Amino acid sequence: MRLFARFLLLFFLGSLPLFILGQRAQWDFKGETLKEVLVELEQSYGLRFAYGQGRLTLAKAIFHRANNLPLDTALVDLLGKNNLAYQKLGQLWALKDSTPKEQWSLAAPVLAPKQQALAPQSPLPYSRPLPPKIRLSSVVLPPLYSEGLLISLDAQPQAQGILVDWGALWKEALERQFLEELSIFQLSFFGTAEEQAVKAQVLALDIGWGRRRQLLGLQLSLGASRVEESAMGFQFALLANQVKGELMGLQAAGFYNQTARLYGSQLSLGLNRVDSSLSGSQFALFGNLALGQGYAANSLQLAGLFNYSRSNAHAQLGGYYNRAPKLQGCQLSLGLNDTDSLQGLQLGSINYTGHLQGCQLGLLNICDTAAAGLGIGLLNIYKKGGYNRISLGGSAALHAQQSLQIGHPRFYTIYEIGQRLDQPIWLWGFGLGCRLPMEKGYYLQPELLAYSLQEGPDWTNRQGHLLQLRALFSHSLGPGLELLTGPELNFVQQNIEASQALGQQLLWQKKQGDWEQRLFWGWQLAVRYKLW
Structure with a gap:
């Protein structure tokens, strides 16, 4: 009992992101066919749809737009505005055209594909027919979206051609097959007998390895286990687990987990792999792979070394590497974070994104374009729309200054070297700045820098430090060239011998032993050139 409780706790913790990260809908359909829309929704959000033969016009043009709405709300609105009725059973949406019942005729196309349509007759009042026989495949759970095909319930033709409750029939057929093809308990030793392998299993214990057609409960293996179709429940193995279809x-x-589609969690000391859609979480000591091209809804990947996803992701936490084409959440690692589009946070030593709508925190941040975001780090590089300058200038405190400004106009970093021409005093510093637009062609650039003061030709005799706050006004002189000038406020603490030449416009002064503190103002003039 205690072991089972631990299993439930692990499952709950692994599925926690499904409840925290609620799916949001983002689409804009402008005349796509209903079939194209349903395929897109299944790929992008992990939804499942069913429909009866002849009761859904797949060529219907769909018009609808959803902008960051709750998924269920947006889907109900899409169906209602496009005259589609639905019945939701768990994760399944059973659909039909919502044509008024009084307009249905006996010629309604509910017939199977090779049947002749009945002769047209006058509309009949709505009445519920007897349930038709359903032809389903031999699987207990119906196949979900696979290779671009939608689920379709294949019904026998009805004389009345009137509405059928497809959701109820689907559920009834499954319950009937559960009783016929279900095996409650099975124990296998280094393999599974063929007559047992074709059944769906509720509880299985494998010594060595075992395989099942389907799993509807718990499978324990001291070696490896495999499910040929779909699984709903728990799979535990010392070595490896594999589900060729869907896992819920x-x-x-201990080493390896694999499934085609995941609605739940994977835990491994080695590698986790999902070949198609992912809606859940992956936890691994080594790495996680999500190789599907669709939408990874509510996905969390946590690994000791790396996380890799070919679909969109919500959260990736890896030791050294994270990769996703589109991230709506966060990427955290000690090494490299890589995504084509970021809506959220990247935190790592090196961060890269193609399109930034969020924040990058790291030593090195690289971004192609930043629409509404910011990189904060020691070095922030923007291929487009950045602020990248080299500067030559001088001031009262430093007679000659050479600096590099790199980042974004909203936030850039400054690396600077300064010298005194009358004494062998060198200063190297680091600072932050931003560029604020004023009148046309004019900008205000407040900057804050901290310098380390060195004395002597070999820069080995540290004599103190200097803090500088400056407010520079800039104006363009030509393509890529700008002039900056403005006041500066300096605070210096240094050895008395080296401080004699600094701070001629004193505002405040204090001596303490061999050290002296001074507050003084000055004026700065510089020219900056755009690098790219």
């Missing part, structure tokens, strides 16, 4: 539940293995 938890996979836990």
Whole structure:
């Protein structure tokens, strides 16, 4: 009992992101066919749809727009505005055209594809027919979206051609097959007998390895386990687990977990792999792979070394490497974070994104374009729309200054070297700045820098430090060239011998032993050139 409780706790913790990161809908359909829309929704959000033959016009043009709405709300609105009725059973949406019942005729195309349509007759009042026979495949769980095909319930033709409750029939057929093809308990030793492998299993214990057609409960293996179709429940193995179809539940293995589609969690000391859609979480000591091209809804990847996803992701936490084409959440690592589009946070030593709408925090941040975001680090590089300058100038405190400004106009970093011409005093510093527009062609650039003061030709005799706040006004002199000038406020603390030449316009002064503190103002003049 205690072991089972621990299993439930692991499953709950692994599925926690499903409840925290609620799916949001973002689409704009402008005349796409209903079939194209349903395929897109299945790929992008992990939804499942069913429809009856002849009761859904797949060629219908769909018009609808959703902008960051809750997924269920947006989907109900899309169906209502496009005259589609629905019935939701768990994760399944059973659909039909919502044509008024009094307009249906006996010629309604509910017939199977090779049947002849009945002769047109006058509309009949709505009445519920007897349930038709359903032809389903031999699987207990119906196949979900696969290779661009939608689920379709294949019904026998009805004489009345009137509405059928497809959701109820689907559920009834599954319950009937559960009783016929279900095996409650099975114990296998280094393999599974063929007559047992074709059944769906509720509880299985494998000594060595075992395989099942489907799993609807718990599978424990002292070696490796495999499910040929879909699984709903828990898979535990010392070595490896594999589900060739859909997994709704938890996979836990010592070295390797694999499934085609995941709605739940994977836990492994080695590698986790999902070949198609991911809606859940992956936890691994080594790495996680999500190789599907669709939408990874509510996905969390946590690994000791790396996380890799070919679909969109919500959160990736890896030791050294994270990769996703589109991230709506956060990437955290000690090494490299890589995404084509970021809506959220990147935190790592090196961060890269193609399109930034959020924040990058790291030693090196690289971004192609920043629409509404910011990189904060020691070095922030923007290929487009950045502020990248080299500067030559001088001031009262430093007679000659050479500096590099690199980043974004909203936030850039400054690396600067300064010298005194009358004494062998060198200063190197680091600072921050921003560029604020004023009148046309004029900008205000407040900057704050901290310098380390060195004396002597070899820069080995540290004599103190200097803090400088300056407010520079800039104006363009030509393509890529600008002039800056403005006041500066300096605070210096240094050895008395080296401080004699600094601070001629004193505002405040204090001596303490061999050290002296001074507050003085000055004026700065510089020319900056745009690098790219």
